[in-house]
Amino acid sequence: MHGIHDLGGVQNFGPVPHRVNEYPDGPFQTAEYHEDWEPLAYGLLFACADADQFSVDQLRHSIERMEPRDYMTSSYFERILVGTATLMVENGMLTQEELEDLAGGPFPLSRPVSSAGRPANPNLQQFEVGDRVRVATEQVPGHIRVPGYCFGKEGVIDHRTAHEWRFPDAIGHGRDDGGSEPTYHVRFDATDVFGTDTEAESIVVDLFGGYLEPVPA
Amino acid sequence: MSVTIDHAVDNDLGEKAPRSARGEALRRALEAKGLLPEGYLDEWNNTAENVFSPRRGAELVAHAWTDPEFRELLLTDGTAAVGQYGYLGPQGEYIVALEDTPTLKHVIVCSLCSCTAWPILGLSPSWYKSFEYRSRVVREPRTVLAEMGTQIPDGVEIRVVDVTADTRFMVLPQRPAGTEGWSREQLAEIVTKDCLIGVAVPQVESV
Numbered sequence: 001m002h003g004i005h006d007l008g009g010v011q012n013f014g015p016v017p018h019r020v021n022e023y024p025d026g027p028f029q030t031a032e033y034h035e036d037w038e039p040l041a042y043g044l045l046f047a048c049a050d051a052d053q054f055s056v057d058q059l060r061h062s063i064e065r066m067e068p069r070d071y072m073t074s075s076y077f078e079r080i081l082v083g084t085a086t087l088m089v090e091n092g093m094l095t096q097e098e099l100e101d102l103a104g105g106p107f108p109l110s111r112p113v114s115s116a117g118r119p120a121n122p123n124l125q126q127f128e129v130g131d132r133v134r135v136a137t138e139q140v141p142g143h144i145r146v147p148g149y150c151f152g153k154e155g156v157i158d159h160r161t162a163h164e165w166r167f168p169d170a171i172g173h174g175r176d177d178g179g180s181e182p183t184y185h186v187r188f189d190a191t192d193v194f195g196t197d198t199e200a201e202s203i204v205v206d207l208f209g210g211y212l213e214p215v216p217a
Numbered sequence: 218m219s220v221t222i223d224h225a226v227d228n229d230l231g232e233k234a235p236r237s238a239r240g241e242a243l244r245r246a247l248e249a250k251g252l253l254p255e256g257y258l259d260e261w262n263n264t265a266e267n268v269f270s271p272r273r274g275a276e277l278v279a280h281a282w283t284d285p286e287f288r289e290l291l292l293t294d295g296t297a298a299v300g301q302y303g304y305l306g307p308q309g310e311y312i313v314a315l316e317d318t319p320t321l322k323h324v325i326v327c328s329l330c331s332c333t334a335w336p337i338l339g340l341s342p343s344w345y346k347s348f349e350y351r352s353r354v355v356r357e358p359r360t361v362l363a364e365m366g367t368q369i370p371d372g373v374e375i376r377v378v379d380v381t382a383d384t385r386f387m388v389l390p391q392r393p394a395g396t397e398g399w400s401r402e403q404l405a406e407i408v409t410k411d412c413l414i415g416v417a418v419p420q421v422e423s424v
Contacts, residue, residue, distance in 0.1 A: 005329060007351040007352040008351065009352065009355055009356045010348075011353075013352045015364050016347060016349045016350045016361055016365055017343070018365055019365055019366050020365050020367055020411045020416055027271075027409035027410060027411065028275070028339075028409060029339060030265065030269060030271070030340065031339065037241065039262045040241075040258065041240065042265065044240075046261060047247060047253050047254070048247070048252060053252070063330070069230055072348075075236065076346045078236050081243060099243065100242075102241070102242035102246055103239045104242075105232065105234030107233070145329070146381070149355065159313065161311060161383070161384060162296075163311050163383070183382040183384065185384065190377075198357065199356070199360060200357075200376070201374040202377070203355055203377045203379065205381050206381045206384045208382060
């Protein structure tokens with residue numbers, strides 16, 4: 001989904017609000033909260049996920065589905081809250097009216113899904129460390145774990161995972177045809193990604209095999 | 218023929234109940250549906266604040282700095298190395314450690330959301346989840362790190378690692394000079410959360 005959440009490489013943001021090692025609780029800070037209610041956010045999310053109401057992939061997608069202005073002006077934990085509430089309303093466990101009654105005011109949710117997702121790639125290929133690959137150019141309207149900056153780019157495989165996971169484009173939509181795939185740490189030359197307009201030398205992205213195609217030697 | 222631009226509709230968002238009221242509303246709604254077991258939230262918060270910790274990552278780094286065999290295991294099978302300590306857990310089940318060298322500096326980001334190796338780094342800090350870090354560090358890491366207080370010398374390659382699937386990363390920084398003969402406990406004290414994310418390098422206080 002080509003959404004506002006896909007921020008890698010977007011220009012004109014200001015300084016990162018942090019000086020290294022400066023945390024309220026010192027340089028070994030564990031959690032970091034700024035409002036009293038924030039510790040609730042992950043707790044409620046995992047209570048729902050543990051009760052098999054939805055997967056964490058679906059949660060990521062429901063946050064991506066926030067109206068773009070709402071996404072940009074909501075705090076991080078607020079987005080977790082909205083994403084969780086949206087899925088609970090969509091799966092029929094709660095109603096938005098109930099939530100608004102309890103909140104005493106408007107409780108806007110994410111926008112509806114506009115794609116059914118897609119199954120695992122049926123033409124899955126196995127790659128080896130050192131292989132040169134290209135990220136598919138096909139963009140998809142549903143959930144996908146490819147940052148926009150590397151679509152269609154070529155890179156080299158640094159690592160193939162020893163574990164497999166279900167394809168996010170399927171499980172992110174609650175589908176059961178996500179199969180099981182390793183992921184690959186694909187290293188790109190930063191100049192292939194951003195041209196001369198970058199200070200990085202290389203960028204590594206952790207990509208499912210279903211997003212990759214071979215580059216002939 | 219004139220062209221007019223209709224400014225009648227602007228881009229303001231509608232009203233919302235306060236964040237805390239919405240959080241509390243969802244909590245009460247889930248409780249009423251029987252989806253919040255007794256003590257669930259307290260237990261989760263205890264884990265987040267007292268169990269998940271960058272002290273664990275620091276312990277792993279200090280061990281790797283002082284034991285070549287463990288270092289080799291951490292770099293070839295991070296999951297097994299972390300498993301030896303019993304530190305695997307949610308958002309930290311498949312671990313890869315990234316080795317900094319005199320010519321290579323790793324920096325971790327999750328440009329799409331906030332993914333972090335929670336059990337060994339602690340929950341993601343606010344700045345790591347900021348739009349500024351997510352957008353900029355993949356393109357201009359040298360400037361971002363300098364602004365945050367870390368100068369990476371020219372000639373050192375910066376490799377940005379974007380956490381986009383299920384691998385959870387930690388940086389194995391270089392052991393600084395002046396730490397010869399230090400105990401693992403002493404070494405672990407200089408490996409901060411920001412060193413494990415890759416935006417800081419371990420510092421030795423000059424006496």
